[in-house]
Each structure stands twice: as structure tokens, then as C-alpha cells.
Amino acid sequence: MQALPFATIALVLYVAAAIWQGMTLLRRVPPRQGIVRLLAAMALLLHIPAIVELLGRSPGFLPGFTTSIALFMAVAANVVLVASLFKPILNAGIALFPLAGLALLIAAGLPSHGIKGGITPGILLHIVTSALAFALLAIAAAQAVLVGLQNQALRHHHIRGIVQSLPPLNTMERVLFELIWAGMALLTVAIISGLIFIDNMFAQHLAHKTVLSFAAWGVLAVLLIGRYRFGWRGMRAVKWTLSGCGFLLLAYFGSKFVLEILLTP
Template sequence: MQALSLAFLAFLLYLAAASWQGMVLLRRASPQPLLVRGMALLGLLSHLPLAIGLFGHGAPVLPGLSTSVILISAGVVAVLLLVSLFKPILNAAVGILPVAGLALLLAAGLPSPERVEGLTPGIALHALSSLLAFAVLAIAAVQAVLLGLQNRALRQHHIRGLVQALPPLTTMERVLFELIWGGVGLLTLSILSGFLFLDSMFAQHLAHKTILSLAAWVIFSVLLFSHYRLGWRGMRAVRWTLGGYGVLLVAYFGSKFVLEVLLGRG
């Protein structure tokens, strides 16, 4: 019950922060980055006890769906708050925070998550780089959606509203590719550390994640190469970013959802 209460409090705080930033994008409220970050940080502080409580001591286990959701959603929010201090990405809170809050609320309502135990340094490196890669690329995906909306509005000569609330188009694109570069670097570290420190990246319980993670890495790498060599940008960059992130999303949660939720297997 305490876990569910904390999850609900985090959800409300995340939703409040996202709602204010959404009103800023609609030009119905003045920008208040300290307020948005403050509410999101309070939500994260309500979220963290649930994440920290998942760690213990013993033999290593493969995290299940609820554990993965609680840990990764906390990581995404933390990365968003940190990076927003240096890059103009706070608008991504409109998409990131409600999803993180809802995911946490749903995960807290699932059967009690198992504890993540006995992490060796190598496995911890793999887990941390995987989490950070997912977080950075999640922010990139929301940034891509905002960039797509901005592109469409400019093509239709709608220069008020969302277009005025967002940074200039060139800034939005630059930040998108910076996020993708960072995410691909972390994803590379995740894949390499997995091959080095996990028993078998192509074992039955990891094969789908490995193959789809490699596919996502290829998609993002092609996008970065084509942006550098061929000048890919605009809606093409948006589509490839969302496609790559969709594959990564299935890699991280696809089989867990099917096995644990649809088929009811632990």
C-alpha cells in the first residue's frame, strides 16, 4: 500500500509539472522552469524509494517487467532534469513525465517486483549504460515529435503558438542529434559490456533484446551517418528517430510484457 501511495504521489507531481509545461507550449502560461523542475524533482524523490528498494544482496537475477519499468522510468526523469540544466529540452517533459508517472503507477500495481541482487561491476556497468541509453533516446524521441510538429506548423505558415514557444528549428535539430549521439554512445557501451560480462547475449531469455538492440543501434547509426554525409534532417530525421526508438522500446519491454502480463508467466 505504501508503494502504491508513493507511486500515486509521484504520478500527480509528474502530471502537474507536465501540465504546466504543456500550457507554456500552448502559450497559456509563462515559462517557469524552476517550478517545472521543482515539481518533477519532488515526483522523482517520491519515485526513488521504490527504485532503491529493489536492490539487495545475493545471486544476480534478470529484472522482470515491473522492476524494469520502475528503474528505467526513474532514470529517464533523472536524465531529463539533469540534461535540461544544460540543453533546451525541458519541453520534452510534456511527453516524458506523464508516461513515466503512469508507467510507475501501473508497475506498482503489478505483483511485487523482485529485488535486483548480486550485481557484479561488469553487470552493473551493462545495466547502467542500458538504462542511460534508453533514457537519452526516450528524450530524443519526444524531441523528434516536437520537431515534427514544428516542421509541420512552419510548412503550413503557422508561426504562432507552438512555433513561438519552441526554440528555433535549427536549435531543435541540433539538440536532437546531440541526444542521438549521446544515446548511441551509451547503447554501444551497453551492447559491448553485455557481450563481455553476461554469460550469453544470445541465450533464450536475452536473444530478442540483443537482436532488437542491435537493430536499433543500426537504425540510429545510419541516421547519424546520413545526417553527416547526406544532410538528412527534418521529417526524415524525425521518422528514423521514432523508428529506432520504437525498436528499442520493444527490445527492452516486448517479451517481458508478453510473458509476464499476457501469458502470466514469471
């Protein structure tokens, strides 16, 4: 099976879902969450076999840089779909769906060198919780951008357009912090399981990932404390959320990019 045709069609479906939801946000088309979910679900049905094929290409168990991003973005897209049944977070798909499709297309077109190594239940726990933490905090980052746009619009008394399409600001902020709490819980488990089950997480090839993961955890922990003790909200919450998620993005993929792309002859 060739992953590239699957990836191309998945990208088209992801983009179509994002465009419809984006046009809904701009009040250009009526809201049709069922259509958006159907398009994204069809994209995921193509994403999964393509990922399986890409994992089969890797000479080692752990996937390489491009395949890792495609895998984590598939998890993020799936979490958006499932969670949107219970929480108003489908708008996060406007950014995450096209990124998932683009990541899959790049992974299908570029070789990705896997990392040799065995797997144990402890390492599997680390991988699963890391992927879920990334998914939830990526959604939180997209949610934070929407909260920031909504906050700025209300400050300037722009109450039409996007503001009218979004839930109330208090609801948006509550959902944002629910995502951060859930992501932090999973990130904590991922860090602890990594320290327990991975040999020497401060070895040279893992040191950057470990330090940046701790930095992300620290930034988000300060944000949650600030929210609980001092009622942080608005643009302060947005900036801290994006900073913490930025550290996590660098932790997960920064070192892989340097080692596998920049330093590979």
C-alpha cells in the first residue's frame, strides 16, 4: 500500500472540514457540525492506514520525525472529534485539521528514520500518555488563540462576526482550563513514566527533550496556580498557555528535527 494517495485525499477532507467550520465561524454558512465531523472522520479513516504503512517503513520500533508528527496529529484530530461531542471545541479543528493533513502528506513524501529499540509496558505507557498530552494541549493552544481573538474583539467593542459565533467568553475560558488540567495530568504521568522506565532521560540525545518537558510543565503549573490563586484570565492566560505549549512542541519534536533532519548527512 502506498501512503501518498491516502495522505493526499485525507488532506483534502481535513481542509474541507476546516473550511466549513471556518466559514461557520465567520457566519458565511449555517452551522453543520455533523458535516464537519463526517469530513474529519473520513480523513481519519484514511490517516490511520497511511500511518500504519509509514510505521511499517521504519527500521526501528520508535517512529522518526515526520512520522511522529503525523501520528501525534492524528491523535489530536481524533480527540477534537470525540471531545467536540461534549464540549464546544470543534473550532479548534480549523487549525488542527489542516495541520494533521499536512503532517501526514509530508510524512508520506519524506523518508523518516525510525529509532531502534524494544518496548515494554512502561515505555508504552510513556508513549500513549505523551501522545494524549500533546493532543489535549495542542487543542488548548488552538482554544487559547480563539480566546485571545474573542477577548481583543470584546475590548474594542467588536461584538459581531466571530464573537457572535463563539460561545460566551466565560465558557471558552472554562473549556480552555479544563483542557489544560487534563493535559497536565497526562503530561505528569508521561514525565514520571519516562523517568522510571527510560534509561537515563538526561542522556545527551534526550536531555533537551527532558529539560523542555519540565519547562512546559512548569509554565503550565504556574498558569494553573495563577488561575486558582489570583484568577488569571484573558490575555495573560492566553500568553502563558501558548508559552507552555510552545515548550512542549519543542520538547517533542525539536530534538528529533535537529538530529534527524539538520544533522543527518
